[in-house]
Amino acid sequence: MPQTSQNLFQAEKLEQLRTIVVQVLELGPDELTETSHFVNDHDADSLLALEILARIELDLGVSIPQEDLPEMVTLTAVHDVVARNAGWEIPNA
Numbered sequence: 001m002p003q004t005s006q007n008l009f010q011a012e013k014l015e016q017l018r019t020i021v022v023q024v025l026e027l028g029p030d031e032l033t034e035t036s037h038f039v040n041d042h043d044a045d046s047l048l049a050l051e052i053l054a055r056i057e058l059d060l061g062v063s064i065p066q067e068d069l070p071e072m073v074t075l076t077a078v079h080d081v082v083a084r085n086a087g088w089e090i091p092n093a
Helices: 005-025 038-042 046-060 066-071 075-086
Strands: none
Touching: 005 038, 005 046, 005 075, 038 046, 046 066, 046 075, 066 075
């Protein structure tokens, strides 16, 4: 199945987010899955969650309301929140 431009775009953004989360949580690249829970699986706390949020805003230029922070507990959830706030939906070409 060929990759669409939407899929490639989403994969690129997911990798950018993975890099941020891995750095903030001080994990090895293979320790973070798309569904591993930051608190339960990686001992993250609220300060680390705020640091992830701040790094996303700084590195990607996306403004995320702090009310969305409780949703951001896995890499997939972070991607969904950031995509929603960044308008990353691109039309099918």
